[in-house]
Amino acid sequence: MRTKSLLSAATMLVAGLAFAAPALAQEADPKPFDGLYVGGTVGFDAQPNDVGSSILFDRNRDGNFNELVTTAAGANAFAPTAAQPGAGFCNGRATSTGALTGCTNDKDNISYSGRIGFDKQYGHFVIGVVGEFGKSQVRDSVSGFSTTPASYVMTRKVDFDANARLRAGYAFDKTLFYATGGGAYAKTKSSFATSNTANAFADNGSRHDAWGFVAGGGIEQKLGRHFSIGLEYLYNQYKDDEYRVRVTQGTAPATNPFVLAPNTGGTDFKRSDDKFRWHSVRATANFRF
Template identity: 60%
Template sequence: MRMRTLLGAATGALALAVAAAPAYAQDAPDGDEFTGFHVGGSVGYTVQKNDVGESILFDAGRNGSFGDTITTADGGNAFAPGFCNGAATSSANIACRNDKDDIEYYARLGFDKQMGKVVIGAVAEFGKSEASDSVSAFSTTPAFYTMTRELDWNAALRLRGGYTVGPKTLLYATGGGAYAKIGHKFATSNTANSFEITGDDNAWGWQAGGGLEQKLGRNFSVGVEYLYSRYDDDNSGVTVGTGTAGATNPFVLAGGADFARSQNRFDFHSLRATAAFRF
């Protein structure tokens, strides 16, 4: 519902801008509407795909080899109930919440150069999304174990290239490198063992997308933009310790264990409404 509302608002704002544009058509020299620096921002909505089939991998004995089976005292699979691609809602594998889609907000600074109908430039961006991505495992105890990641903040530097389809209307593609600080959380109903989040919260990635920008007068523009973002979150995990668990506890029998997500790719789609002041 929120994404439909945002899309409707962005489309409405853009339609208003296009309707108003002819009144300002003589505010800048022909063929040079988009040359110069610009500063602005965006507000939008982040949508993730739920990674069907994602699981948690185990490293029994902490020897760096993930993909081990944690076994019970009688030799059974301690995680026979399986996994779900979301946050657990109980200690049994009966339901999980889907990954959280949410709003995002960014500030940006850029420069463009117009050459005839062609526009090339670059944009730097800083902000965050409120979306989060979870995966859960379930043990025979029963107990749940949920690993969650979310953006503390992210920044990007992208190139931009486009073509003017009217005196003040620009269609463009954009792409470049990105960097994120990723917050990691862990939740479990297991109160016997100890758990510690480990690893690095730094993640590099890339972005690609496109959009439409409509100028209003000489200095102001609005638009809509789609962006795909992908980060490699492969340096984080959870270390399991003995805690108060007894000798027959599966993690104690394993000599300790490490958790890691089977999917280290943190990716999502964004739809944004943009605004900029052009100098």
């Protein structure tokens, strides 16, 4: 609902300013979208539904995350039982540090960026390049609940992100409709939390490089010779699969599922979903030289 409300409000704003533009732009400008510009964006980012996300385990630490964590009796330690019907996984953050009480939704939030670009206008057609550097404040978690009971939460967010993309569009006087897309980079920050106080846990570092792409489209409206505003949608996708957590024995007994023989050295965790994705709806403002 928040994304729809933002989109509706932004659309009304751009439409109103487009209607008023002739009064604001008195100078003749045969190529209003030609040349260098700098600007910025502010918007709202929302993540798609990632139902089915889970935590994967590598029991023998051979790099293949395709094994079950089992109890001394041979039962799956992350499968529901009569005593612990809530064991399993959810696509969110555990709502308690102990028993199986469920998860909160992933956190959608605002984003902002600065940009520099260059366009070339040929009649009604406009082609150009744009680069951005900014930050999205989305947060994406997945949780596992064992029959112990205990919770295990893996969370990721964005330290900063950048992209370089092409855009191409069609200008009606001082209004430009365009499509855009290109490569993107994000520095992600991951974390791990658990209510398990018996085992010992260590990760391979919180910050990792993630590469991907962005694609979308928008509308830009000139207001005078040098200023423009707009509304833009971008789909963002990054491959983010480097974060690992290793659990070892700690003070747990030798019958602990994570250190059962013959693999007594411990178990590695990773997320099942290696794509970090979100939708962005942004207001833009540019100064054209």
